[in-house]
Amino acid sequence: NALIGTPGDCQPCPCPDRSSCAQIAETGQVVCTNCPPGQTGMRCQMCEDGYYGDPLGQSGAVRPCVRCDCNGNADFNAVGICDRVTGQCLKCLGDTEGDHCQRCRQGFYGDALLQTAGQKCKPCGCNPSGTSGHVNKCHSQTGHCSCLGQVTGRDCGYCEVGFFNLQPGVGCERCKCNPIGSSS
Amino acid sequence: TRPDVHPLPPGTHLLFAQSGRIEHVPLEGYDMKKDDAKAVLHLPEKVIIGVAYDCVEKMVYWTEITSPSISRANIQGGEPVAVIRSDLDSPEGIAIDHLGRTMFWTDSVKDHIEVSSLDGSQRRVIIDSDLVNPRAIITDPPNGNLYWCDWNRDAPKIETSYMDGSNRRVLVKDDLGLPNGLTYDSQSSLLCWADAGTHKLECMHPDRRDRRKVMEGIQYPFGITSYGKNIYYTDWKRDAVVAVDRYAATESDEFQPLKRTKLYGITTAYAQCPSGQNYCAVN
Numbered sequence: 001n002a003l004i005g006t007p008g009d010c011q012p013c014p015c016p017d018r019s020s021c022a023q024i025a026e027t028g029q030v031v032c033t034n035c036p037p038g039q040t041g042m043r044c045q046m047c048e049d050g051y052y053g054d055p056l057g058q059s060g061a062v063r064p065c066v067r068c069d070c071n072g073n074a075d076f077n078a079v080g081i082c083d084r085v086t087g088q089c090l091k092c093l094g095d096t097e098g099d100h101c102q103r104c105r106q107g108f109y110g111d112a113l114l115q116t117a118g119q120k121c122k123p124c125g126c127n128p129s130g131t132s133g134h135v136n137k138c139h140s141q142t143g144h145c146s147c148l149g150q151v152t153g154r155d156c157g158y159c160e161v162g163f164f165n166l167q168p169g170v171g172c173e174r175c176k177c178n179p180i181g182s183s184s
Numbered sequence: 185t186r187p188d189v190h191p192l193p194p195g196t197h198l199l200f201a202q203s204g205r206i207e208h209v210p211l212e213g214y215d216m217k218k219d220d221a222k223a224v225l226h227l228p229e230k231v232i233i234g235v236a237y238d239c240v241e242k243m244v245y246w247t248e249i250t251s252p253s254i255s256r257a258n259i260q261g262g263e264p265v266a267v268i269r270s271d272l273d274s275p276e277g278i279a280i281d282h283l284g285r286t287m288f289w290t291d292s293v294k295d296h297i298e299v300s301s302l303d304g305s306q307r308r309v310i311i312d313s314d315l316v317n318p319r320a321i322i323t324d325p326p327n328g329n330l331y332w333c334d335w336n337r338d339a340p341k342i343e344t345s346y347m348d349g350s351n352r353r354v355l356v357k358d359d360l361g362l363p364n365g366l367t368y369d370s371q372s373s374l375l376c377w378a379d380a381g382t383h384k385l386e387c388m389h390p391d392r393r394d395r396r397k398v399m400e401g402i403q404y405p406f407g408i409t410s411y412g413k414n415i416y417y418t419d420w421k422r423d424a425v426v427a428v429d430r431y432a433a434t435e436s437d438e439f440q441p442l443k444r445t446k447l448y449g450i451t452t453a454y455a456q457c458p459s460g461q462n463y464c465a466v467n
Contacts, residue, residue, distance in 0.1 A: 078292070
């Protein structure tokens with residue numbers, strides 16, 4: 001306020017790069033009006049939508065605004081893809097999850113960081129007869145389900161060599177072949 | 185009043201969202217008076233997506249995604265008031281039925297469409313199935329119709345229903361990419377959309393289904409609004425508002441704000457409400 005008549009009437013804007021500001025008469029609050037590119041907020045302390053960081057270092061070291069990093073598992077046509085401070089991805093696609101959509105979500109397996117096109121995360125789809133766990137529970141990378149005794153296969157779908165008759169909740173039985181008449 | 189915001193002078197304006205601001209550009213005839221563009225509202229911590237205008241009470245409504253909410257403010261310099269603050273995830277498009285005094289919005293995480301009174305009361309979900317990435321939504325108050333688009337990359341579509349969600353139909357599903365913006369001109373009964381995937385601007389009369397191309401090779405449209413013979417859209421490539429003459433099928437002007445960052449929703453703030461009676465108001 002230049003009308004008070006003291007040397008401190010006009011103060012520099014508390015905005016980066018000497019950019020402009022405005023004071024709200026009622027509250028005395030100062031708002032930056034021309035933040036540097038990529039920055040926004042009362043003091044230009046935030047990143048624009050689609051970017052994250054801490055450009056003024058308000059909570060530690062200065063982190064310039066960088067594009068949301070969701071490992072290619074967020075759609076650039078979407079809005080609000082990541083948290084503007086932490087960078088936590090908020091709209092992971094293709095059954096991925098994690099702060100940077102870096103892993104497959106529960107019930108799915110594969111490599112969420114795969115750069116090629118196609119399905120990165122596939123459903124566990126464990127065989128309900130052969131698994132000792134839940135049909136949607138498998139190793140997040142290999143996809144291996146936990147199998148009943150003498151049951152094998154990624155999805156616990158068949159019996160180990162020398163075993164047969166997959167029974168739900170039981171597993172497989174040993175083959176009772178006569179060693180004399182069998183070829184293996 | 186705040187020195188960084190300005191009440192809207194009389195006349196017709198474009199209102200658009202950029203970097204937590206709602207900016208206005210006065211229209212003189214169809215020309216954008218770019219030198220007179222100013223911020224109507226500045227909410228520096230927010231990310232404003234959808235913008236709609238109520239011509240009756242001269243209020244601007246908007247959706248915001250950082251602390252998801254729907255708010256409104258009088259364009260003569262009124263303070264922002266949140267009307268919906270709960271049960272929102274990612275509200276995007278917003279539309280006003282100025283005759284029925286209701287508002288409609290899409291939520292791209294909840295994947296549904298809701299309606300409520302303009303003060304946020306009497307809230308109700310009207311569409312909650314077969315939506316993947318719902319974005320733009322618009323009303324045709326005199327005929328009681330609702331239109332919206334879904335940019336689902338696997339099956340993008342433009343749909344319509346009555347304002348209670350009944351009589352839902354797919355209007356367009358072929359040759360669409362990322363239909364981000366949708367607008368309806370009540371004078372010509374023309375529904376137009378801007379597609380960031382096919383890079384086309386297209387129009388049709390919803391009843392006649394006479395789909396036709398207005399322009400090809402547009403860059404990255406997000407929001408779109410119509411005013412008479414012109415269509416105005418926000419462009420993510422150029423960070424600008426682009427004016428297109430519908431009849432000449434040419435880009436007639438461009439307004440690039442000083443601030444280089446994405447522009448989101450855009451709407452036309454009419455000096456007066458378009459004439460027309462609501463089918464409900466007649467009874």
